[in-house]
Amino acid sequence: MHTSVLLDECIEYLNLKDDSIIVDCTLGYGGHSSEILKKISNGYLYAFDQDSDAIKYSMDRLGKISKNYEIIRSNFVNIKEELSKRNIIADGILYDLGVSSPQLDQDDRGFSFHKDAILDMRMDRKQRLSAYEVVNNYPLDKLVCILKEYGEEKYAYAIASCIVKSRPINTTLELVEVIKKSVPEKYKRGKHPARKTFQAIRIEVNDEINVFKKSLYDALDLLKIGGRICVITFHSLEDKACKEIFKSVSDIPNELKDMPVIPDKYLPKYKMVKTIKPSKEEIEKNNRARSAKLRIIERVR
Numbered sequence: 001m002h003t004s005v006l007l008d009e010c011i012e013y014l015n016l017k018d019d020s021i022i023v024d025c026t027l028g029y030g031g032h033s034s035e036i037l038k039k040i041s042n043g044y045l046y047a048f049d050q051d052s053d054a055i056k057y058s059m060d061r062l063g064k065i066s067k068n069y070e071i072i073r074s075n076f077v078n079i080k081e082e083l084s085k086r087n088i089i090a091d092g093i094l095y096d097l098g099v100s101s102p103q104l105d106q107d108d109r110g111f112s113f114h115k116d117a118i119l120d121m122r123m124d125r126k127q128r129l130s131a132y133e134v135v136n137n138y139p140l141d142k143l144v145c146i147l148k149e150y151g152e153e154k155y156a157y158a159i160a161s162c163i164v165k166s167r168p169i170n171t172t173l174e175l176v177e178v179i180k181k182s183v184p185e186k187y188k189r190g191k192h193p194a195r196k197t198f199q200a201i202r203i204e205v206n207d208e209i210n211v212f213k214k215s216l217y218d219a220l221d222l223l224k225i226g227g228r229i230c231v232i233t234f235h236s237l238e239d240k241a242c243k244e245i246f247k248s249v250s251d252i253p254n255e256l257k258d259m260p261v262i263p264d265k266y267l268p269k270y271k272m273v274k275t276i277k278p279s280k281e282e283i284e285k286n287n288r289a290r291s292a293k294l295r296i297i298e299r300v301r
């Protein structure tokens with residue numbers, strides 16, 4: 001069984017009640033969803049994923065707990081359309097972003113820089129754009145931008161130039177070799193030198209940051225008063241996006257801050273509840289938790 005990150009904290013801060021309506025935007029292998037389902041015996045869970053393997057697995061896992069759930073096979077960017085179709089507003093919404101450990105471990109998905117596979121990295125295997133296309137067909141300047149922006153990779157130019165010169169690159173381990181050739185020796189002594197490039201390509205392939213931002217804005221509108229959104233991020237770009245959106249909807253505008261009494265209509269609809277990092281014990285047990293952060297926001301009016 002794969003371990004879900006910050007599970008107890010999510011369950012606590014979602015404020016689950018027996019009849020809560022909860023949306024899990026990232027079902028994965030159902031770790032969070034099963035714990036949620038156990039606590040909402042008269043409520044309902046809607047769970048999104050775009051990965052057929054994850055859905056197949058979780059369908060079984062959730063079915064053993066309750067019938068009160070529906071799996072929505074869709075990108076969570078469609079949260080507004082999907083929930084509107086069902087006439088739903090939620091008591092709680094959860095995002096546990098990124099790829100799951102089974103996706104990373106599966107040999108044929110191409111997410112891992114430790115395993116040889118075709119360059120793929122699509123969470124939704126029906127989509128057209130794959131890592132192969134990004135690595136082999138993107139122009140140099142676009143590759144440099146992606147590595148800088150999505151990977152925060154300081155050797156972006158060197159790596160991108162070497163990629164362009166080494167085309168065609170067919171597999172993940174071929175790409176790793178190209179990256180190793182492009183960076184200084186000292187860079188190879190720290191964390192894996194392909195880590196940031198792989199992150200950047202994965203974000204580009206799945207358009208992860210744009211999709212998350214759009215979905216989160218929509219999710220804020222789909223919350224009941226008193227409802228909460230919990231977001232678990234795994235790298236600084238996702239976390240920055242989440243923090244900025246939460247701040248923008250929970251802050252009093254600067255020009256109003258000095259007013260002795262702020263009229264109700266200008267008061268923010270949301271309040272930030274807490275930001276939580278995993279405990280040392282959780283990080284020791286589950287290495288994936290080391291870079292995780294949970295942010296919680298509540299709709300107050």
Ligand SMILES: C[S@@+](CC[C@H](N)C(=O)[O-])C[C@H]1O[C@@H](n2cnc3c(N)ncnc32)[C@H](O)[C@@H]1O
Pocket residue numbers: 003004005025026027028029030031032033048049050051054074075076077096097098099100101123211
């Ligand atoms: C980190 S895993 C979730 C793990 C899950 N919380 C658990 O405890 O088992 C993230 C999951 O979200 C899915 N996912 C990521 N981005 C998505 C998106 N934009 N739309 C739908 N599913 C997405 C991935 O396919 C993956 O299965």
